[in-house]
Amino acid sequence: MKQIKFLLAGTLFGIIMFKSEAASWYRIQEMFRFQDFHMYGIIGLAVAIGVPMVWFMKKNNAKDSSGAPIVFRPKAWSIPRYLFGGIIFGLGWALSGACPGPIVVNIGAGFAGYIVVLVAAMFGTFLYGVLRDKLPH
Amino acid sequence: MDLILQPWPWYVSGALIAFVMWLLLYFGKSFGFSNNLRTLCTMCGADKFAPFFKFNWKEQSWNLLFLVGAGLGGYIATNYLTTPDYVVAISEATIDDLSVLGFAAPTAYAPASQFGMEALSSWQNILILVTGGFMVGFGARYAGGCTSGHAISGISDLQPASLLAVVGFFIGGLAMTHLIFPLIY
Numbered sequence: 598m599k600q601i602k603f604l605l606a607g608t609l610f611g612i613i614m615f616k617s618e619a620a621s622w623y624r625i626q627e628m629f630r631f632q633d634f635h636m637y638g639i640i641g642l643a644v645a646i647g648v649p650m651v652w653f654m655k656k657n658n659a660k661d662s663s664g665a666p667i668v669f670r671p672k673a674w675s676i677p678r679y680l681f682g683g684i685i686f687g688l689g690w691a692l693s694g695a696c697p698g699p700i701v702v703n704i705g706a707g708f709a710g711y712i713v714v715l716v717a718a719m720f721g722t723f724l725y726g727v728l729r730d731k732l733p734h
Numbered sequence: 735m736d737l738i739l740q741p742w743p744w745y746v747s748g749a750l751i752a753f754v755m756w757l758l759l760y761f762g763k764s765f766g767f768s769n770n771l772r773t774l775c776t777m778c779g780a781d782k783f784a785p786f787f788k789f790n791w792k793e794q795s796w797n798l799l800f801l802v803g804a805g806l807g808g809y810i811a812t813n814y815l816t817t818p819d820y821v822v823a824i825s826e827a828t829i830d831d832l833s834v835l836g837f838a839a840p841t842a843y844a845p846a847s848q849f850g851m852e853a854l855s856s857w858q859n860i861l862i863l864v865t866g867g868f869m870v871g872f873g874a875r876y877a878g879g880c881t882s883g884h885a886i887s888g889i890s891d892l893q894p895a896s897l898l899a900v901v902g903f904f905i906g907g908l909a910m911t912h913l914i915f916p917l918i919y
Contacts, residue, residue, distance in 0.1 A: 683902015
C-alpha cells in the first residue's frame, strides 16, 4: 500500500501528458516542424524550473521523504552512445508521435494502435539488450 | 472546472511536469519512464537471453505502478476531463503541411487512420507502428533514457550526456519528419 503514491503520481503524469497535448501525434509533428511554441514552452519551462530545483537540492543536501539523501548520478560521457541512441530514438518518436510515457497515455486514451507500438518498443529494448556488447558505447 | 476541461497551456503543463519530477525525487526515485521497457522485458523472461536483463525487477515495481497510472491518467483525461467538441488546436501551418501528406485536420487526439482500430487492418500501417515503436525502445535504451530521463531530468541536472542525447532526439525527429515522411505518406 505504501507504493500507491507512485500509482497516483503516474496518474497525475498521464493526465498532464494528455491535457498538455504533449502526448498528441499532431503536437509532435508541429514541434518537429517548428510551427508553434507550445511543445518548446512545456519542455523549456519544466527545465527552467528543474535546473534551479536540482541545484538547490544538491546545495542543501536535500533528503527524500524517508530521510535518505537524494542522489544525482552523473552520466558517463560518450559520443556514440548518446548521439546514435538519441538519433534512433528521435526517428521513432517522430514516426510514432509518442515517446514511452505518451505511448502508454495513448493506450489509456483508447488508441489501440499504440498497443502495437508498445510491444514493438519492448522488442526494441530486448534487441538492444542482446546486441549491447556489439554496439559502440 | 471549465479551465480544467480546456487544453492546458504550456506554462501550466511545464510547471506540473517539474512538479512530477520533484515528487519522484522526494519519494527517493528518479524520473525515467523508459526503464519500464527493460523491466517488462525481464518480466517476460528476457533475462534468459542477455545479462542486461538480469536484475531484480521488483526494485522497479514503483515505476511499473507509475506506468499503470500514466495509462489510467490517459483514460481519465480523455473520458472525464475534455469537452465533447475537443480537437487538438495545432497551427494552420501544420494542418497545411499534414494535408499535403494526406492527413485531414485533427478530429481526434491522434489520427484514427494511424492509431485507431482501423489502423490495424492495413499492414503498411502496422509496419509503421512496429518500426516506430522498435526505434523508440531500442534508441531509448541505447541512449540510456528517453524524454523524461534526458530532456527533463538529465538537463535539469546539467548533464552534458543528456544534452547530446536531446540533440540526437532532434536530429532523428527532424530527419523523420522532413526527409522520411514525404517518402512514406
